[in-house]
Amino acid sequence: MRLQLTLAALLSGSVSSAEVEVSSKVQVYADTGQTVVISPHVTGTVTLPSKTSLSATYTEDIVSSASVDVRTTASPRIFDRRQEVDFGLGQLVGGFQLGASYVHARERDYLSNGGSFSASRELFQKNTTLSLRAGVMSNLVGRADDPLFQAPMTDWSADLAVTQIFTPTTIMQVNATVARSNGMMASPYRKVRVPMPDSGAGSLVLFMPENEPSERLRFAGAVGLKQALGDVVVLHGEYRLYRDSWSVLSHTVDARVVFDLSPITVRLRYRGYTQSRASFYQPAYDTLRLYLSSDRELSAFSSHLFGAKVEWQPLRTEGAGARFRFDVKVEGMYFRYPEFLRLDQRWALITQAGMAVDF
Amino acid sequence: MRVFVVVLVTALSGCSFVSPAKRATLSKRCMQFQEDGDELVLENHLIDSREGSSGARGARGGGCGCN
Numbered sequence: 262m263r264l265q266l267t268l269a270a271l272l273s274g275s276v277s278s279a280e281v282e283v284s285s286k287v288q289v290y291a292d293t294g295q296t297v298v299i300s301p302h303v304t305g306t307v308t309l310p311s312k313t314s315l316s317a318t319y320t321e322d323i324v325s326s327a328s329v330d331v332r333t334t335a336s337p338r339i340f341d342r343r344q345e346v347d348f349g350l351g352q353l354v355g356g357f358q359l360g361a362s363y364v365h366a367r368e369r370d371y372l373s374n375g376g377s378f379s380a381s382r383e384l385f386q387k388n389t390t391l392s393l394r395a396g397v398m399s400n401l402v403g404r405a406d407d408p409l410f411q412a413p414m415t416d417w418s419a420d421l422a423v424t425q426i427f428t429p430t431t432i433m434q435v436n437a438t439v440a441r442s443n444g445m446m447a448s449p450y451r452k453v454r455v456p457m458p459d460s461g462a463g464s465l466v467l468f469m470p471e472n473e474p475s476e477r478l479r480f481a482g483a484v485g486l487k488q489a490l491g492d493v494v495v496l497h498g499e500y501r502l503y504r505d506s507w508s509v510l511s512h513t514v515d516a517r518v519v520f521d522l523s524p525i526t527v528r529l530r531y532r533g534y535t536q537s538r539a540s541f542y543q544p545a546y547d548t549l550r551l552y553l554s555s556d557r558e559l560s561a562f563s564s565h566l567f568g569a570k571v572e573w574q575p576l577r578t579e580g581a582g583a584r585f586r587f588d589v590k591v592e593g594m595y596f597r598y599p600e601f602l603r604l605d606q607r608w609a610l611i612t613q614a615g616m617a618v619d620f
Numbered sequence: 621m622r623v624f625v626v627v628l629v630t631a632l633s634g635c636s637f638v639s640p641a642k643r644a645t646l647s648k649r650c651m652q653f654q655e656d657g658d659e660l661v662l663e664n665h666l667i668d669s670r671e672g673s674s675g676a677r678g679a680r681g682g683g684c685g686c687n
Contacts, residue, residue, distance in 0.1 A: 284658050285658075286658045286659065286662060288662045288666070290666060298666075300662055300665075300666075302658055302661065302662055304657070304658060318661070320661070320662070320665075322665075385637060386637050386639070386640075387640070388637050388638055418675070420675075420676070424653065426638045426643070426646060427638075428638060429638050429642040429643065429644075429645055429646065430645050430646070432646055432651060432653075434653045436676040436677070437676060438674075438675030438676045438677075439675075440674070440675055479673070479674065479675055480675075481673065481674070481675030481676035481677075482676055483676040483677070485653060487651055487653070489645045489646075489648075489651060492645075495648075495650045495651060501676055501677070503673035503674075503675065503676070505673070509672045509673060511671070511672065511673040513673075519650040521648065521650055526649075526650055528650075534671060536671065536672050536673060539672065558669075558670065558671060558672045559672050564670075564671070574649075588656070588659075590659070596670075611666070613659065613662070615656075615658060615659070617658075
């Protein structure tokens, strides 16, 4: 009993002097392909005086879809739910910020468990920050209509980030990722239409299950720059290059203008994306091949995103102790698929509302 | 990858120290690269499942998100 009281006193003492931040968002994605995804998300972080931080995050995706992928499986509409929990632990040790995390996600036909370790260090009088991260995610792919179907898929990844201050108003970040995926990456639901040449009995069309290579190596690098112009305007530009062993090559540009009208911040944004197709993807197959895919995300396509975000952070009032932040975001996204015969374009609307409080 | 190493080395070799007293602008929230971690997590999951590429974007999550 005495031990319990001592522990309770220690914990309450630590927590009372700890920094606590709680934040949440709700995102709604709706597109002209008849898919709606509602995603509530909440995070809590406690940082103790010993520079130890603990965090927990819960995210859910509530999905209703009658997309072209769903309709080709003869289902008029599907309803699905994905739940994800993340736990993180951080500690400052001898100038190194060390971190570890665990993530668990599940849906009706998909199970993921993974973890990562990270380390970051500030150098050159805190003008340079170097961060490394390595992680693994073990997935089990299922099929809703077949409880016996189970296929593993594992992702390994390593990330490097270098952030560099150039001037009192200029900062740059370079990111690089190397990742390897092994296992089932094709959809267990999608079928690929393959017309057979004259078989003697009239035209014959086969609907084959997707089959994709079981290994994929990915490389991505990005460079971003932020430049403040006076006290009000911040420009943000970013470019990302991606290449993988399936011959997908992509370019991404992200441009933002932020107006700091304290306590309100307004952000305008454009993001452009283009990619080439995977080596084995074809808009239409004329014969059976080892690898077959009808995944439009493996075709050559482009997308454009335009949006605005408004953030309101009222000044902390004397004695109130807590600081609040509220934000609202609206973005429109346009996809063009010149190599996907069943859908040549798609519009999407992404809306998000969030709040955070720290005390 | 070679291009990024060149960019990195060039950037680091040409920089001068900015003292903490001159970082008022840099300390603003809108000057941080991951200024809203929650937004980043939600966006990465949404975009990763709708594009054929991933990586060099920060946060990661689980699940397929393949709708």
